[in-house]
Amino acid sequence: MSKPTKITNEIRRLRFDADEMTQAELAKRIGVTRQTALAIEQGRYSPSLEVAFKIANVFNVPLEQVFQYPEGDD
Amino acid sequence: MSFYERINTAGLVTSLIVLAWYGLQVVPQMGTAPVSEIAYTGPMIIAVVVGVILSVITAVLVSIGSAIWLTVKEGKDAVDAEFGNEDERDKHIGRLGDAIGGHVLSVAVILALALIWMEFETFWVANGLFVGAWLSAAIGTVVKLFAYRGAF
Numbered sequence: 020m021s022k023p024t025k026i027t028n029e030i031r032r033l034r035f036d037a038d039e040m041t042q043a044e045l046a047k048r049i050g051v052t053r054q055t056a057l058a059i060e061q062g063r064y065s066p067s068l069e070v071a072f073k074i075a076n077v078f079n080v081p082l083e084q085v086f087q088y089p090e091g092d093d
Numbered sequence: 094m095s096f097y098e099r100i101n102t103a104g105l106v107t108s109l110i111v112l113a114w115y116g117l118q119v120v121p122q123m124g125t126a127p128v129s130e131i132a133y134t135g136p137m138i139i140a141v142v143v144g145v146i147l148s149v150i151t152a153v154l155v156s157i158g159s160a161i162w163l164t165v166k167e168g169k170d171a172v173d174a175e176f177g178n179e180d181e182r183d184k185h186i187g188r189l190g191d192a193i194g195g196h197v198l199s200v201a202v203i204l205a206l207a208l209i210w211m212e213f214e215t216f217w218v219a220n221g222l223f224v225g226a227w228l229s230a231a232i233g234t235v236v237k238l239f240a241y242r243g244a245f
Contacts, residue, residue, distance in 0.1 A: 052182075
C-alpha cells in the first residue's frame with residue numbers, strides 16, 4: 020500500500036540524537052503503542068496534531084523540526 | 094502485531110470456523126429436499142450464539158497468551174504499555190473497518206428486502222441476512238488488518 024501522506028519526519032534521527040531512545044520509550048512518552056510509534060516514524064500514519072506536539076516536546080524541538088511538508092504541494 | 098491486531102485476527106479465524114460449521118450443517122441438505130424443509134434455524138441460532146461466546150473466549154485467551162508471551166520476552170512494563178491501551182491509530186482503524194462493514198451490512202439488508210419483495214422462501218432471506226452479517230463483520234475485520242499492515 021502506498022504512503023497516504025507527503026509528510027516526512029526526522030523522528031529516527033531525533034531518537035538517535037536522544038541517546039538512541041527506543042521506539043518503546045518514545046511510544047510510552049507520547050501515549051501510543053509501539054506499533055503506532057513505528058507507523059508514524061515510517062510515514063505510514065500521520066498523527067493527530069496533539070501527538071505531533073507531544074513528539075516535538077519529547078525531543079524539545081519545534082514541530083517543524085520533527086515533521087516536514089514539501090513546499091508548493093497542495 | 095499490536096494487541097488489537099491480534100484480537101481482530103483471532104475474531105476473523107473464529108468467525109470463519111463458525112461459518113464453515115454452519116455451512117456443513119446446511120449445504121449438504123440442499124438439493125436433497127425443498128428449501129422450505131431444510132433444517133437451518135437450529136444451526137443458525139447455534140452458530141450465532143456459539144459465535145458470540147467463542148469470540149469472547151478467543152479474545153480472552155489471546156489476551157492472556159499475549160500477556161504471558163510479552164512478559165517473558167520484554168517484561169511487565171511492555172504488557173502495561175501495550176494492553177488495553179487503544180490509541181488514536183487503533184481508533185481510526187477501528188472506525189474505518191466498522192464503516193466499511195456497515196456499508197456491506199446495508200447492501201445485505203437491501204438484498205434481503207429484495208428477496209422478500211420477490212417472495213423468495215424464508216430460507217433464502219434468513220441465510221442472505223446471516224451471510225451478509227458475517228460478510229459485514231469479516232470484511233470490516235479484513236479492512237482493519239490491511240490498515241494495520243498498510244497505510245495506517
